[in-house]
Amino acid sequence: MSTPLGLSGRIAAAFQRNALTPLIALVLLLAGVFATLVTPKEEEPQIDVTMANVIVPFPGASAQDVEALVARPAEQVLSRMAGVEHVYSVSRPGMSIITVQFEVGIPNQTALVRLYDTVHSNSDWLSPQLGVGEPLIKPKGIDDVPIVSLTLWTADPERAAFELQQVARASELELKRLPGTRDVTTIGGPGRVIRVQLDTERMNAHGVTAQDLRAALQLANASQPAGSLVRDNREVLVQTGTYLESAEDVRRLVVGVFDDKPVFLRDVAQVEDGPDQPSSYVWFGTGASGSAAGSGVFPAVTLSISKKPGANAADVADAAIKRIESLRGSLVPDGVEVTVTRNYGQTANDKAQKLIGKLAFATAAVVALVFFALGRREAIIVGIAVSLTLAATLFASWAWGFTLNRVSLFALIFSIGILVDDAIVVVENIHRWHTLEPDTPLWKLIPKAVDEVGGPTILATFTVIAALLPMAFVTGLMGPYMSPIPINASMGMFISLAVAFIVTPWLAQKLMKSVDAHHHEGEDKLTRKLDGLFRRIMTPMLDVNHGGRARMRLWLLVVVLIAGSVALPVVQLVVMKMLPFDNKSEFQVVLDMPVGTPVEETARVLREIGAELATVEEVTDWQAYAGSASPINFNGLVRQYYLRSAPEQGDIQVNLVDKAHRSRQSHEIAVSVRDAVTAIALRNGGNAKIVEVPPGPPVMSPIVAEIYGPDYAGQIEVAKRVRAAFEGTKDIVGVDDSVDEAAPKLLLRVDQAKAARMGVSQVDIVEVVRLGLSGENVTPVHGGDNKYEIPVRIQLPATRQSDVASLLSMKVRSRSGQLVAVSEVVDVFDTRREQILYRKDLLPVVYVTGDMGGKLDSPLYGMFDIRSKLRDMALDGAPGLAGTLGEWFIRAPADPYAGYQLKWDGEWQITYETFRDMGLAYAVGLILIYLLVVAQFHSYLVPLIIMAPIPLTLIGVMPGHALFGAQFTATSMIGMIALAGIIVRNSILLVDFVNQQVREGVDFSEAVIRAAAVRAKPIGLTGLAAMIGAIFILDDPIFNGLALSLIFGVFVSTVLTLVVIPVLYFAAMRKRLAQLTGESE
Template identity: 45%
Template sequence: MKPDLSGSITRATIRSPLTPLFLLTALAVGLIALMTIPREEEPQISVPMVDMIIEAPGLRAPDVVEQVTEPLEEIIKAIPDVEHVYSQSRDDGALVTARFDVGTDADDAILRVHEKIRANLDRIPTGVPMPLVVGRGINDVPIVTLTLSPEPWTGDVWNDTALRMLAEELQKELIKVDDVGLTSVVGGRPLEMRVEPDIHAMAAYGVPLQTLVETVGQAANVKPVGTARRDGESLIVQAGDRINALSELERLELRGADGRTVYLSDVATIRVTGAETESRVWTLDRKEDGFVAIPAVTVSLAKRPGANAVKVAEAILARAESLQGALVPEGVRLEVTRNYGETANHKANELLYHLGLATVSIVILIAFAIGWREALVTLIVIPTTILLTLFASMMMGYTINRVSLFALIFSIGILVDDAIVMIENIARHWAMNDGRTRVEAAINAVSEVGNPTVIATLTVIAALLPMMFVSGLMGPYMAPIPANASAAMLFSFFVAVGIAPWLLMRIAGGVKATEHAAGHEEGETRLSRFYRRVAAPVVASRRNSWIFLGVVGVATLLSVSLFATQAVTVKLLPFDNKSEIQIVLDLPEGASVEDTERTLFAIADLIRDVPEVQTIQAYAGTAAPFNFNGLVRHYFLRNAPELGDLQVNLSEKSHRKRASHAIALDIRSRMQGLVLPVGASAKVVEVPPGPPVIATLMAEIYGPDPETRRQTAGIVRQLFEETDFIVDVDDSIGDPQPRMMIAINEPQAADYGVMQQDILDTIALTFAGQTAGVSPRGEGRNPLDIRIRLPKSERIWSQETAAIPVPRRLAGAGASPIELGALVNVSEEQGSPIVFRRDGHFTDMVMGELAGRFEAPIYGMFDIQDRMDAFDWAAAGLIKPTVRMYGQPEDETRPTLLWDGEWEITYVTFRDMGLAFGVALVGIYILVVGQFGTFRVPLIILTPVPLTLIGIMIGHWIFGAAFTATSMIGFIALAGIIVRNSILLVDFVRHRQDADTPLRDVLLDAGAIRFKPIVLTALAAMIGASVILTDPIFQGLAISLLFGLASSTALTVLVIPAIYIALRGPDWTPAGVPPSVDDNSALLKEAST
């Protein structure tokens, strides 16, 4: 037999001294990759989001849209690779967000935005400052957070101000760790020099607020003013003075209305204290009767791009541990409240363990099925292929994360297929004892199955590679699977034909043939006899074959009907088992931070009995350190008194029985008894298993005018709330906050000789205050801001504030100040609602999550649409909105509801995967046509592909699991795996067919001989899948492989023969055209008949 490509490789390597060097090199580079490749929990996803914050003082929200937002949107939309432009326009300002295409470089995205804005500065209205451009990406997400809080026995020694100072010192030490990225401190009040004017004393002395600001500013101002010469030296000249102590500030001299000298301490209270903030952070200690709130400050630390999250986190924690007792005193607790490095390492180690478990299981299978020597070869082949794949993964820029490791576990079952086929066939040829040498028999054995193995390997790659091109946010999640699995398949082929025969010669080459005979001889085995008993009735007649094919077809249709009956539901991805849950609180605009704080404590009290809750941090008026979900949802912008977060940290997964999703459902049920004010919402937010979205179920409402949109959104929200499995309902409308309008009485101001700017400055100082300067404190200590601000209790409009003096600069020197109340008119008005736009379209949003009977958005969408059909829109004076599943409406003259949120990602993902599956089938068909030289036989080979659905659907039904994106990956991969079995079977039929043997006997012989390697390869793949069956995310993939392989493998070895018999009959022969090993004329004749 002339060797083919596979046989030629085997001939070149089976005796070569270079082969062991190749093996050692493969192991070495693989181990280097395993040790050096960065580890992280999630794949790196570059989704740059650039925020532009614009202040537009004095403009109402509709005017902001016209003058600021729309021009800026047009500028940003012109930037290449910008996928979406979102905007929120409010009174006095706007936020515009540019989301770039997945994969765009984050630094490049920010640079493009800056350049585009600078090139179009002429389009920014007069009086509107330059937008503040802030870019954030996945590397800005903190991987470690450390929370400082005092021990209960320390009393009031460690208040939030002292904790803040300690946290800032700790931050300075931790940023010295290599590869630490962005850091921040959340909570606490920084120290400041506070100057609190006494408005009664100021009125008595006739000292305006501006005088305080100007005097302090001048006293705390030092600047270089030139150079001077002395004795031939050049000296830098500085002018001004510094405020180094509180006493210096107190002795500053002011000038009263009557010309008297007034000291600052006469008209103000001056002290060093914590800055006044509208935010508070607490750690909640569990007690028998509830929680005790203890002041806390959190230090968050991210990593640099490309850094190993595990190593960076370990280095941070080691450094923090070394500071215990030195920088961090005994009375302060240093608690690790987030460690993504630990979770990433745990996940990686867990999956590597599963990888090893799958390898050992497959080796045991080979030992029982073929022999222990062949199993020993397999034990070397599998790790070699895996290590080579890790090296390729590192070269492709991937990291070790849960997706790339799942790709290896998924691959382990199929990468061993080539080796199993080769090893089993070599052992069978050695058992023939036909006079050939072991080397010659091994080369012939490899050549015999070489071409179909090459085609089978390429078909698996053809099935997987199209998934590389799934678009959107799911693309980076899926890309490691086809990339790593395809690399594994290529390496497995070369290892199987180049290294496996060499190993088999070294381990079993000297063993007598009789020791290999058992199980390999051409005669009958238990497996072959079992196959003949099962297959014989199927191929006995055309009628039997047609009946069998009909039953299989009906079973396939019945399995698919499980979708229609909702016995198997559809979801993008199930929830993962995480160690954190977030509760997000939104009170009505205008609520105080104290209200937010009380509500957060009430929620914490409701969940105090949840046994898995380990620690809770409460963030009132500020955002908790964000994760990837918070990055997309912009939680880092949640800085307002009415906003709050509860960060709920759970015990380790190994220490609890319930998954985090079950705990979240429990927490949500406990919160149903929470009484919230009208317009408030409290949402339980889980870490999403895949790409984050604003809300799982989101309806975007478009329409001709704001009133129509808001009324329609209100009704849609009502329908959301009526649906039992839609929870955490919210909308984007909100209630505008009342505004106090202080208008200048221009005639009065002119009569008194008062500049309008002085009036505006006095109003601003009255209600907002101002930082007038800083007081330096030397190296290693942050300077203190000198803040001038009225006490909080006096920041209201009253007779006292109306009596605040305003300077009369236009009335001439010596003119006495005039009271503020004589120069202004005070009124109240309603603020404007926030105006939302997406890609230039006005929209309002209704959002919700799903929990209970269904957790996929598609079912909530259908339920809401049914309710919309039943709703009497005419009675509400509205037109029923048109429903769109994808893409914004072109006609906005009538209301339109566009489904967004998780549905958009689901739609794009399954659409692209469907296209990928189609491309895969075409690619497989072309490969098989090239192999067999006929257009019809490949259709027979592809016939078993739909049969995988029988097992897949039944498996999902048995486990009660949703059909997810990973299930679809398994279905697509099975197309390549099953076609591989079909090719091996059909190719063997082609070689066995002769002029005298009836087709029935040829089919039974081919099936009996090929049944063993087909079953072995299927079992190997099933073992590889079984170890990930308990993983929440990849359970769908495991079910698809396990049950899909079981059903399709069992049916393929029967369906292929049944098709042959149904088309040709059991006694058909090539009619005098005997095929040779190298001629497929019989097959061509069969296809043309």
């Protein structure tokens, strides 16, 4: 009586001659084609991280008042929202910016609804009498990052930034009309403004004040429908008043009466229609490898274009570039050049095309492996099975909501080696049975062959899924960034199992019609060689009487190898890092000049740095932004670079020639220019940092020390000492802190007694000085086809704004109507600007930041080197400081007011959280694997034996990284986690075969040897397949660690598993042989 078929055998029997089977295969293939065409292409995964700035103006208030009356209450209100991860605030004179960072994964719309509801339902936290303005909420998310930057520049000396800005603004609407575009913004160039430049002497002579001019402009610029009347049996609409429509209308405006004659505005001020006084500068510079027409440095503006959620970055970018090209000669006149200075759509498309090509090559390589190992027909079957699995996995990935990005595609390439396992095991066993029983009809033989390996194949597949899937629950920014790997790989494994049981038997029925006698003879020869090899190796260890000593030597060897591998990171032969730098085509120089530096000086230093960068061989072009933020990337979004608009702030975007045309990686180039760039900044009193696009989730800075304590002045003093420790540590670069340099401030204090006697209010004095110095956009002009408002601005001429005497000569009108000079009622004092106050999670904080250079190039090692200088640092020598500096790693100090304490943040925090969560995922995966194997073998001991080779992966992983000089990164850890499932799969196949042989009456020791010899081929094939798939990602800087883990881990652990598992199983179970029963399907 034949043994009944199990689940896998019954599935194979049902589909091997079923007419639906080829239709199922066709549907899977078409689904994959569909997914490839419709899935949006992006370079990086879209992480749902929502941040929002709540900007609260408090005109005239000191930084201390802003913090006490605005920031603290606002933080308490905002921090109580569900899903808030951090609340930051920056309090400066006159304004507070409270930043709310929501937990990763909370939908953008949900987060913003909560925020708006919380802010507006708690608007009573501030008293109306305080003079605090209405909170302005500015949300930021991943979709605010521009995917395309178009820099407009000109070498025409007749044109300047103002004309370029007008061209850019005229082009905005055309670009916004494109499907998928979200925001189109012009950066740089002075806007158009009608300037009313006050002539204080003529104003005084005609008896008018700046406030009179402001009131006249506002009152004259009014128009409104008054209603209608009936005339000649027709309704006639009545409009009262007209708007100011031009500079000439402004000039003709009557602003007062003097000597019974009207005083026109042109009599007391000069009115000009033209570019505003520049508050920022943008330049375009060519580099050594530039292809732009002309060379040098040119005025420029930049158009930045972001896309809507879900839109295809490649399509939006391509359409935007084509549209701007079509505007040449019309909206973009001759002489205005347009250079694409960012194209994330192209990089996304290029990366997708390259990785899809690698996917095809990896599949072909695996098929070639099967061809040489099993034969032509078997290779065709495996190739079709893998192609269908990949097609279905692409469709499942699209349905899940993933885009085609580097991580999701790398997940498929990495998965090739494990997706092919099921097909290889099934095809190899059908091939083996067909070789052993060539006269048996295939339709009878296939279900039995599938059934023999079906049980362990199902179990092995679910063990791999159990190892990978828990990684999908990693928290923080790293979780969603890497989630395509566990999710896509797990879905692919499940699909591959279904294809192996449904489509593979049908293909075998159609293609494996005969057996090649010559190939059969070669296989017999290989089997005999393997049998002889394992017999020589294992026989001494399987001897009942004397095998114990041989086995002990084997265990000792394994322990020594594992201990040696673990020691490699300890002696720094393997360096630990979150993620290595990617080979990008851009980097950034961020410049901070001393507080109070005028924007013109910042621009001069940027040009000097740009001239140095232009000499670098790989630089194609660069764009400098002084007093204005450049188009942000994801790193700039998290670091809030979009707020960098102070006169002393600037940055340079550096574009490199495509990596296919240069020998140096972008990180090497960035490091090579660091010394020269920082030297230029230091020589001019500034601080310049090289900022590279991070390979994964960005942080505030690679190394961050947060200083907490009972007194902010004391925190600043401690921060200075910590900064000194940073600067005194070898290979620490880019050191900075949040302490502002002392900068001058002029205080005009109103003499209340004099003002009262003269009938002048302090409010009038404050207003007139602000009007003269900062100016005020008092009203707009109307008419024309202008997208942006054209304001009428009252202000002193630029040449007189730096003259204190001109400010003091301005006059205000007293209650009696007399004009009183400001100089008569104010006293002038030289003071210092107030320190900007920072808070994080309801606590005052001072930041010290830095980065790690040098050979190790890992911030973790730099942080621990700094610690050695800070350990037990005595806080003495300054007023109010005593004791030692406390230190925290994981969370903020429990009692921040007990003394001054330091909390480490930056890459350390995200590394800790990532490896903590991955370690937990690894542990959960091992528990799930154990439970699955217990359920299959009905034993608590056998699963431990099957899982014993998991530590063997270390013997391959760590030496492999050391051999290639590679850092052990988060992707390396992913490879180790995947290895757990792969190696357990091999163990299951070995143990299951031993049990089958024992049930057939074979001696236990003989069964152990046969298991190693017979299963060596499928195990070797699946191992080689995994290694081949990994080879195709070996050249990627980020996923290099994953590839090394798989290649060396699979190779070493597979070789050792073929010996260690059978011997270990023999040693543990030989005394319980009588209890062995059939556990497999």
